[in-house]
Amino acid sequence: MWTLIQIELFKIFRRPRTYIAFAAITALIGIIQFGLKLDGESYVEFMMRDINSSITVEGKILNGYQVCYIVLQVLLVHVPLLIALVAADMVSGEANMGTLRLMLTKPISRTRFLLAKFMATVAYTLLLLVWLAVMALFVNMLIFGTDDLFLMKSQYVVLLKENDIFWRYVWAFGFAALAMTTVASLGFLFSLFAENSIGPIVATMSVIIFFTILSTLNIPVFNAIKPFLFTTHMIGWKEFFDIRVNDANEAIVGSIQNPDRILRSAIVLVVHIIGFVTAAIWVFRKKDILS
Amino acid sequence: MQPIVTVTGLTKQFSNLIAVQHLSFSVYEGDVYGFLGQNGAGKSTTIRMLLSLISPGSGKIEIFGRDLQHHRNEILAQVGAVIEKPDVYKYLSAYENLKLFARLSGIRATETRLMEQLEQVGLASRARDTVKTFSQGMKQRLGIAIALVHDPKLIILDEPTNGLDPQGIADIRNLILHLSRDLKKTVIVSSHLLSEIEQVATRVLIIDKGKKIVEGNALELFDPSQTLVALQTLNQVDALQKMQNSSWAGNLQQQRDTAILLKLDRNRIPQFHRDLVAMDIELISLEVRHSLEDYFLQVTSGNQHVDTYTD
Numbered sequence: 001m002w003t004l005i006q007i008e009l010f011k012i013f014r015r016p017r018t019y020i021a022f023a024a025i026t027a028l029i030g031i032i033q034f035g036l037k038l039d040g041e042s043y044v045e046f047m048m049r050d051i052n053s054s055i056t057v058e059g060k061i062l063n064g065y066q067v068c069y070i071v072l073q074v075l076l077v078h079v080p081l082l083i084a085l086v087a088a089d090m091v092s093g094e095a096n097m098g099t100l101r102l103m104l105t106k107p108i109s110r111t112r113f114l115l116a117k118f119m120a121t122v123a124y125t126l127l128l129l130v131w132l133a134v135m136a137l138f139v140n141m142l143i144f145g146t147d148d149l150f151l152m153k154s155q156y157v158v159l160l161k162e163n164d165i166f167w168r169y170v171w172a173f174g175f176a177a178l179a180m181t182t183v184a185s186l187g188f189l190f191s192l193f194a195e196n197s198i199g200p201i202v203a204t205m206s207v208i209i210f211f212t213i214l215s216t217l218n219i220p221v222f223n224a225i226k227p228f229l230f231t232t233h234m235i236g237w238k239e240f241f242d243i244r245v246n247d248a249n250e251a252i253v254g255s256i257q258n259p260d261r262i263l264r265s266a267i268v269l270v271v272h273i274i275g276f277v278t279a280a281i282w283v284f285r286k287k288d289i290l291s
Numbered sequence: 292m293q294p295i296v297t298v299t300g301l302t303k304q305f306s307n308l309i310a311v312q313h314l315s316f317s318v319y320e321g322d323v324y325g326f327l328g329q330n331g332a333g334k335s336t337t338i339r340m341l342l343s344l345i346s347p348g349s350g351k352i353e354i355f356g357r358d359l360q361h362h363r364n365e366i367l368a369q370v371g372a373v374i375e376k377p378d379v380y381k382y383l384s385a386y387e388n389l390k391l392f393a394r395l396s397g398i399r400a401t402e403t404r405l406m407e408q409l410e411q412v413g414l415a416s417r418a419r420d421t422v423k424t425f426s427q428g429m430k431q432r433l434g435i436a437i438a439l440v441h442d443p444k445l446i447i448l449d450e451p452t453n454g455l456d457p458q459g460i461a462d463i464r465n466l467i468l469h470l471s472r473d474l475k476k477t478v479i480v481s482s483h484l485l486s487e488i489e490q491v492a493t494r495v496l497i498i499d500k501g502k503k504i505v506e507g508n509a510l511e512l513f514d515p516s517q518t519l520v521a522l523q524t525l526n527q528v529d530a531l532q533k534m535q536n537s538s539w540a541g542n543l544q545q546q547r548d549t550a551i552l553l554k555l556d557r558n559r560i561p562q563f564h565r566d567l568v569a570m571d572i573e574l575i576s577l578e579v580r581h582s583l584e585d586y587f588l589q590v591t592s593g594n595q596h597v598d599t600y601t602d
Contacts, residue, residue, distance in 0.1 A: 004395075007391055010391070015382055098375075098376055101378075105374070106395040107364040107367040107397060108364070289339065
């Protein structure tokens with residue numbers, strides 16, 4: 001199995017397409033960093049314009065943690081496309097090249113073959129998230145420094161102490177990796193049904209867009225299904241930045257407001273991953289290879 | 292002798308199309324087994340079933356005496372295959388492709404061994420070049436190197452000469468003969484071109500519309516005493532009349548194209564030629580056709596493509 005995974009990783013990282021996602025993340029974060037470095041004060045003024053009269057925040061609002069949060073909010077919506085570029089190509093790309101039939105004439109069971117491909121896809125997804133973390137967190141910490149994190153939510157504001165932030169990002173990136181793995185497993189499943197990667201990529205993105213719209217629509221008839229849509233739970237990483245307060249309305253360092261919600265979201269995502277991969281194996285074991 | 296491949300009652304249906312119908316045949320050790328049929332006759336479907344790429348609707352496949360369905364991996368470890376186009380990873384070099392597929396076949400070949408394999412198919416000098424720079428013939432040779440890298444007992448080649456130039460076709464033919472005669476491999480080779488099969492096959496199976504038409508020893512099927520000769524003359528009617536009145540009348544065949552057809556022993560052709568001159572028949576061409584070719588065209592759906600097969 002390890003040999004198969006090695007081979008799949010070797011193939012993934014020898015393809016130029018793989019590096020599009022890394023280049024795109026680097027470019028997008030670079031642009032945000034450039035803009036905020038150049039005109040960050042204006043951005044902060046704009047952000048604080050409505051609450052400046054009621055709250056005074058001391059310290060450096062535009063720090064590395066703040067920029068990382070901005071980057072994640074902007075980018076995690078688009079990363080699924082970058083994940084789909086590779087995940088949705090895993091089997092369909094092989095069918096398109098004609099290598100699928102050659103691979104399957106080798107003495108490897110189809111289940112192991114598919115699982116190795118999926119593991120390699122997960123490894124790619126994790127590496128992409130690690131790269132995102134390096135660029136969005138560590139590079140921003142170097143460029144903008146560190147300080148307390150001031151977040152404006154729709155109904156309230158959150159102020160996280162500098163020493164209470166880093167671990168939250170570690171968990172947030174971990175959760176984002178789980179959410180992106182769900183996207184990868186969906187793209188992977190769709191890649192079984194086509195002989196080129198365009199269809200599965202479009203299908204994956206269409207499902208995400210469709211479910212996201214259902215998740216955000218505030219129409220009662222859809223409320224019953226929202227908890228079961230994986231898109232509802234993909235933004236669960238934000239929960240790590242909500243803290244509990246004590247009776248004196250002071251933030252409790254190291255706390256998370258709704259850990260149960262995070263756990264529930266993680267379970268829903270894991271169930272989706274297992275469901276998509278199981279379906280993929282079931283389909284692939286029966287599939288006639290005609291490409 | 293025990294058969295290496297035994298196919299019994301194999302059937303495969305795709306929606307409304309029955310691709311293979313109750314097909315049974317056996318391939319013995321050391322055979323070069325020619326699998327012959329028109330395009331769409333069911334050859335590729337059958338070969339894909341032999342490689343477990345397609346699951347049979349019904350029927351049984353035994354390879355090396357074991358059921359393919361239950362012993363797939365053990366069987367495929369001893370099988371090498373090139374299926375239609377030899378598609379490999381274009382962004383990898385020939386060496387990397389070979390190494391990758393060697394590992395998938397369960398062997399860890401040394402660099403020397405892999406380079407020897409590439410040398411055998413004439414690709415050693417291009418070993419480090421990416422496959423996207425290769426011609427169709429070079430890809431085909433790499434495909435064959437991949438099929439042979441784990442030293443399989445059974446080699447399956449599906450339309451191996453498709454898209455090749457005459458030199459490439461000759462190379463493949465020589466390679467098949469080398470595999471069979473020198474390395475004692477069993478080879479199944481499919482083609483829609485009789486001329487390819489007849490030069491290499493020891494046994495032949497002809498299928499049409501998914502059904503077996505004939506299976507047998509190639510020497511018997513390519514019987515030289517039943518050689519078909521086609522004549523073109525300046526005056527066909529006059530020539531036919533003269534032949535009907537000669538000692539060759541018994542060799543005349545049913546006339547179904549513009550040529551006059553006779554079936555005779557290959558050794559008698561020089562005498563026949565002399566007699567034509569003696570009969571004052573103004574000959575334009577005398578073409579030797581194999582009896583199997585005629586048979587092949589009659590039994591398969593290819594009569595409408597006669598020109599293709601008799602050029």
